Amino acid sequence: MTEKTIKVPGPAHPISVEPGKVRVVVTVAGHVIADTRDALILREASYPAVYYIPRKDVEMALLQRTDHATYCPYKGDCAYYSIPVGGERAVNAVWTYESPYAAVKEIVQHLAFYPDRVDSIDVQSAA
Numbered sequence: 001m002t003e004k005t006i007k008v009p010g011p012a013h014p015i016s017v018e019p020g021k022v023r024v025v026v027t028v029a030g031h032v033i034a035d036t037r038d039a040l041i042l043r044e045a046s047y048p049a050v051y052y053i054p055r056k057d058v059e060m061a062l063l064q065r066t067d068h069a070t071y072c073p074y075k076g077d078c079a080y081y082s083i084p085v086g087g088e089r090a091v092n093a094v095w096t097y098e099s100p101y102a103a104v105k106e107i108v109q110h111l112a113f114y115p116d117r118v119d120s121i122d123v124q125s126a127a
Contacts, residue, residue: 007073009103015044015074017052017106023124024051026113028086028093033118034058037126040106044074051121052110068092076101081111086118093117 009015020039025032036057042050063081070078075097083090096111097104115121 004071005073006101009044009074013045013074015042015104017042017104020051021126023126024053025120025122025124026053026118027120027122028062028083028090028118031062031085032059033062033083034111034113040110042104042107042112050112051123052107052112055109055111058111063094066092070095072097074101075104075107083118090117 007013017040020037020041022039023037024034024039026034034053034057036053038054038057040052042052044050062083062085064084066080066082068080070080072078076099078095078097080092081094081096083093086093093114094111095114097107100107113121
């Protein structure tokens with residue numbers, strides 16, 4: 001078993017999580033995969049902001065868990081889902097941190113989507 005190094009976000013690698021205050025709709029092959037007004041926005045260092053969507057607002061029946069896994073020293077172990085209706089492009093299109101580190105504990109029970117593996121991630125202003 002390999003030892004994992006846990007890095008705490010700091011000035012060199014800032015991470016913040018905040019309420020999205022928007023509606024986020026994710027579609028693949030004509031199917032609405034997710035629709036929420038409760039998304040969280042995770043901002044990490046110089047990476048683009050990512051919307052994390054609560055599982056309660058995702059059509060989990062349209063997702064298929066995969067064996068793919070990665071590790072982030074700032075967030076923890078990451079699990080993946082594919083979206084079969086999206087074909088080959090949607091393999092491992094969704095990721096989640098099921099036991100995230102304390103610094104980003106808010107993203108537990110949330111999923112994020114790769115923009116290039118779904119048809120759209122539509123972000124609408126709160127109205």
